[in-house]
Amino acid sequence: MRGLAILVAVLTAAGAVAWFGFGANGGAPDGDDVMRLIYLGLILALVSSGLLGSGIGLGNGLRSFAIWAAIAIALVGGYQYRYELQDIASRLTAGLIPGSPISNRDAEGRIAVVLDRMGDGHFFVRAEVNGALTPMIVDTGATTTVLTSADARRAGFDPSSLSYTLPVMTANGTARAARVTVGELKVGDIARQGQEVMVAEEGRLAASLLGMNFLSSLSGFDVRGDRLTLYD
Structure with a gap:
């Protein structure tokens, strides 16, 4: 239990350091970067509390944490690049339906x-x-x-x-x-x-x-x- 708690804390801290160290825009973090970090932190906190309260071992906890972290990153990334994804979808539609x-x-x-x-x-x-x-x-x-x-x-x-x-x-x-x-x-x-x-x-x-x-x-x-x- 204690090992899992330490692992969650370390991963969360590492993510925060990486985000603020490099910034989503390649420089110092702006207001949007901070809001995304808060959003990601809330998701991690929710997942962490569930894992810590479940009493599962370190190995299973790490696996579950990795799955939920991947889901959280996919959600944040999808929102961040929503316009690019929309453009890709539009181009696929144009290829399937000429004149679109x-x-x-x-x-x-x-x-x-x-x-x-x-x-x-x-x-x-x-x-x-x-x-x-x-x-x-x-x-x-x-x-x-x-x-x-x-x-x-x-x-x-x-x-x-x-x-x-x-x-x-x-x-x-x-x-x-x-x-x-x-x-x-x-x-x-x-x-x-x-x-x-x-x-x-x-x-x-x-x-x-x-x-x-x-x-x-x-x-x-x-x-x-x-x-x-x-x-x-």
Whole structure:
């Protein structure tokens, strides 16, 4: 019993010395480091009290302590690197579901959404219009975002009631489009409210286009290799 108590005390003290000696950020510990140490200390104290009160031997106590210490470290580490883990999960999702936007934050704290280039050379994104999933091709040559008739219907508009008076250029030639205002257009974690978009006539547009009126509302965007990054 006494040996186990000494072991717990030594391990706890060693952890505290290591934490304050090196710091979670590679330097002197800050407020977050202190709070994490307190959190870890509370967990160790709880585990230690349980082990000491159970009357188990030193060998079994060491094994149990190691298991609980590993769990505590995993919890603290998971919280510490939660954004990195979220980014990894997003990238895995993007690999499984083409066009899935990867949202994170850059060094300046801005929301950054990464899109991967598809095999046909286009940047394709699974956007949302009024909450409806809307596959889109990013088109810097399109002045305004354009929806297909089917995508407009899913977004809550009635294509048959629209007035198609605006000429637009498509891969199939000149077509007519109607102007509407969407409640929300969302790409990853970047959202815009009240944007004007156009709806193409039935059958005149193969895929909806994410145009410059959305892209110009961003603080910036850039292309590096096969990745397009949008910055809120």
